[in-house]
Amino acid sequence: MPNSKSAYSFSNKKEKFDTHIIVVWVDNEAGVLARVVGLFSGRGYNIESLAVAQVDEKLKISRITIVTTGTPQVVNQIKLQLRKLVPVHKVADFKREDKAVIFKEMALFKIVGPNNKLEGALKACKKYNPVLLDKTKKSNVIQITALRREIDKMSKDLKKFGLVSVSRTGAVAMTRGADIFK
């Protein structure tokens, strides 16, 4: 008998992974996030980031934004499997490169150090609309909104200014222009 000792076949196919942003509208009920996240872990899909909050108080609808990677076939499965969940109303999906869609993440940076360092940090963040949320003699909390890779970069760059703590959200997304997600 040939090499395989498994009752299953193996795949050596290497396919290209794309990054997709999946937006899911769900009933805001107990366990709904676990259903969505459990679907990803149970079927071996990736989650790079996750953002979720109720967006319609009256209808109790939450909007979940998930950044994921996968082959086109896997991304298609993610959408179809999500649509099967009972509390899911609709699912939208777009590639990260999609120019018609804005997506942003928010980060909070805590800098501790002497005044010149604090100022340096604020200056370094200038490109990303920094908001000074808290200020003491020894510390700053700076908020920025930017792309994932920009925040990645800032988290590295701010180290030299005395960055002690980073807190960041997952990406949220919105279409440009008058169109909305369908």
Next chain:
Amino acid sequence: MSKLYSGAEIVFKCMEDQNVDHIFGYPGGAVLPIYDELQNFKSIKHVLVRHEQGAGHAAEGYARSSGKPGVILVTSGPGATNVVTALTDAYMDSIPLVCISGQVPTHLIGTDAFQECDTTGITRPCTKHNWLVKDINDLASTIHKAFEVATTGRPGPVLVDIPKDIQFQKTKYKKPKKEKKLNGKYHNHFNQNSIDHLIDLMSKSSKPIFYTGGGVINSGPKASELLRELVYATGFPITSTLQGLGSFPGDDNQFLGMLGMHGTYEANNAMHDCDLMINIGARFDDRITGKIDEFSPKSKKVHIDIDPSSINKNVKVDLAIVGDVKTVLSSTLKSLKQKKSKFLKSNKQKTSKWWEKIQKWRSVRSLDYIGSEETIKPQYAIERLYELTKDKDSYITTEVGQHQMWAAQHYKFNKPNRWMTSGGLGTMGYGLPAAVGVQVAHPKKLVIDIAGEASVLMTIQEMSTAVQYNLPIKIFILNNQYMGMVRQWQELLHDKNYSESYTAALPDFVKLAEAYNCVGIRAKTPEELDDKIIEMLNTDRPVIFDCMVDKVENCFPMIPSGKPHNQMILGPKDQESKKITGKGKSLV
């Protein structure tokens, strides 16, 4: 003011309105209020099992053989965890189940109370949906919705977890509402263009094949009728998955037998070489496709399925029709009659070469085995069982393993809903409790569990249930003292290292039958087999039939792992004869 009902009463009122006549269950602390009400609802009969897994499989057997959802009632904690295997089994094989479980009172949830477990958390990945009811006012609508979710679209199991305090609280009862649509989860909107496209592909094909699955059965008996009509109207060959057996007559000339890992030579080769594959209600499972990269390389593929997520999941298809099999088949037949009324005639010529090729594959006789006069060959036992029962409208369940495959190969089914087997999950211990459920749904019919001695021991306690309710199920054990399929894989793939696959201390099944107060019959030789089977069939009580078979028989043909359809291993008879003529090597 309308009457107030307790939560426990509402559970049964919902069941009444959902036309439930049998429930399978086991009482316990957290469902006692519900059990207390049972006596007040005479139209609902409770079947007391011996283990909650048995309740689950019995409900599956009931559902599969009757087309109605199976209903389970279990307590919290271990009651719920014991039913998880059956729920997962039903999820994999798309069987509608509604499981009602008790839960500790709401104020104790999260405190690690006695017999508390996170039931909705545990069953989330093995149900279509589940609910924890924390408000008595939601109870009726939740249960009605549970029945709707279980039975619409691609069917499956659901669970409603009801804390004990909710069972005591009172409120008004709400009748089921005809809901507009279930959140868009039910898909039956294909357009005529797809049907036209299908007919176009069919008329162009010279090497077509229908590949049908459990979806045909799930779509109801009408779907099987339409399938037969379509197959006869086209003259195309047809093969079926394990779950689809019975939707097309097993003894018909157009039927090539089951396909897949232990499918026939003709079915698998036809799948590999066809130019048009029409998948109706099957899901390109890995036991079916073999090596996926080399799966039917030259064919156009059509996939008819009610579940959009089944499309392009494992195999990319050229035409997808998302819809209920019955509706799609009916539209296809209508269009076929309108547009190509002489399809059969005009197509006969075109597919004649294809049929010749199929006949050649058929002549290999891949299900043949070497007979014996001393020991009972398991295939022979199934053949005899079939011959002696084919005139009765019998229902067959199985456990999981070699006996299951032999049953699928050698027992011919002519009607849908007559074949209940655990395919997706492959649950040993499924068949006996499933037979209990089938017999409950069809008290007058012959119900046989074709079993292996290892599998059947996993749920043997349900014999006690069968005896209690006078369910004359027949447990036909092909006893080879091995976990046969494990042993076969070890022989073929693990250098005959039979690690832990032999059961050294089996019970005496005849005495075991007597202990359960049912009938035990043993057959040791081929000579006495027929008489013993007839004795079994003439016994109007539950029977355990211990059929002592060849211990080392392997199940062939077989697609080895990681191989495509056209590289099957054939049985020993063929391998020997081929060795002599020198032609066998290409087949192995």
